[in-house]
Amino acid sequence: MSSVATFKQDPHRLLVIPGPIEVADDVLYANAHPSMSHVSAEFVPVLGDCIRMTREVLLTATGQPFLIAGSGTLVLQVASNLVEPDEDVLVLNTGYFGDSFAECLQTYGAKVDHITAEVGGVVSQADIESALKSKKYKIVTFTHVDTSTGVLSDAKSIAETVKKVSPETLTVLDGVCSVASEEIRMDDWGIDVVLTASQKGLGTPPGLSILVASQKAIKVYESRKVPPNSYYASWKKWLPVMQAYEKGSPAYFATPPVNLIYAYHASLTRITKGSPNLTERLKLHKLASQKIKAAAKGLGLRQVPLDDNFAANGMSAFYFPEGVTGPDVLPRLFKKDVIVAAGLHKAMKEKYFRVGFEHMGISVVDERRGDIDKVIASIKEAIGEAIESKKV
Template identity: 65%
Template structure:
């Protein structure tokens, strides 16, 4: 096997969907680590580092990370099974497709769910959150930080402030699958109780790892629940001893972890938390890349799905097609230029827009030129599509 310094990814299409994203050579090389025992001390040290660096990304000192083989969706199950007992009330703030899915998961485990729905392209306002919390007692409130279907960014800090003021006993759960490491999240300072995410988006690793971080308050709620946890694989009763063992430098066993993915995740976390670019600088670079792409696209005639720049995500962009054009005019042409974007997902406008992901290395490493490639390809595609319509 070649050394890390010699390894370079083979030529490939530029992957700029909202996850999985492009990963660095170092991360992909780490994913090819020789297989080792998940019970070995060498692996335990790497896993323990991942737990500690996950805390660093979220600015938390005491919260408990769970790193479990699975997709981001498994985070919904963990929250629903461990923190909500059948018949308890949950408030879901809706800013797109993924709020409906989270609500469905919660109801599957017996929760009574109410939703406060924002207009398409917008977010639920603090005033609406306050009214809902005053109308009923809720065990949990969930909010999608960046809804991947709309590219809309919720103000988590503002939501948390309202919850802490109006209903301080309510747990604040943030679906941050499409935001961790791309958007600032100050877990401790903002008083968040759970952040759930996955490895393949802003965290810059291959897919396959469900990442949930729970506050001490959330863990106390889990520990004092009155009914049996309604999941086997997702039970924190099973996983908590494993996480504690790995962080202590030993190993525990419940189910086999994704060994090579943990090595890849470790490589990416090391770049994020210990690299030459600080976390704060990463967030600025994300904003700069996002702003440049959005402004360039709008200058061409594309229109952003979010209703304002204040509610537009920094790790992805959702764009309506210009008048007279549709997905078949744009997406296949971009693919021919080796640019892989995602189609629409929100049912109300599914055929009217498309989505571009620009998280992680595509936004942080300007020398790669990924943002320039996207902008150039969009210009060429638009010109070709319009010429084709005139022909």
């Protein structure tokens, strides 16, 4: 038999895309847990703990987590339970994932208005305020970190503005690319819903979608006039299941992704009970981010975010130098065993690349690994080689 003490994952290239990210050996080992019954006395508290630790990561005392097998994209649908047909929604759009969220909400009948930021920018509080004054919105959504641009929105100020101008409106934070790599104080800031997925800052393989709803959001859901028009993603189905597991008894609507729950448990344990603690981890993140951004600046690479104040700490997006494109640089990085991500934003897909280094347990927290230095050195070399090759 193997054991967590002896298990070491296979050698592989360093994965620094904005998710999936590098996963620690003990988390991968948990993903290889022997098959367990989803209703067994051994498994029930594991899922119960995951519910409790998810709350800890988001600094909420009474938020209700939903842990559902599916990709991050599913969680947009899980959030749609809050909106009934023909209700108005305001999307603060900072890139690709604002479009996705809007399309999802429209599928369920919402009437969506966008405030679209310029590429690399954020939506201003004044624009949010005037939109909220012009119409009664059921929810306001924003992408905390848009994976397509690396733009970080100011969650605290957005929630404040919503509360001030339209206190009944719910603030929904798409944290797929920010939870556990950016500060989120759900209760203090009055965020009503946070949605995320397992494979980014939470350091777990992909396949688990995660939503946390405040009690206010649960009440709004419970006062729906028509039943949810979604089956698998219905809060009606999942709420009793989550409540039962947290209390220590099983309930059934769908078979949970048992192995992935063990893996999520291992990663959450690192994040909430390990050293460094959550606050320190966020700090280390910021430092690693500053290091990469400074190095890129030194290379003359321009960031996609227009201002350092709204650049994410869990990922970066940089434009290539003039005359150089993805096919010049990415294969060169690959040869150096470093995997970064191509562009995704439709306005300039070919012109930039993305680096994610969100794993708090490995690339950022464990400095001995030297991941950040390797990434910086490799980018420097690859860009240099690419420019050189153009001169020939």
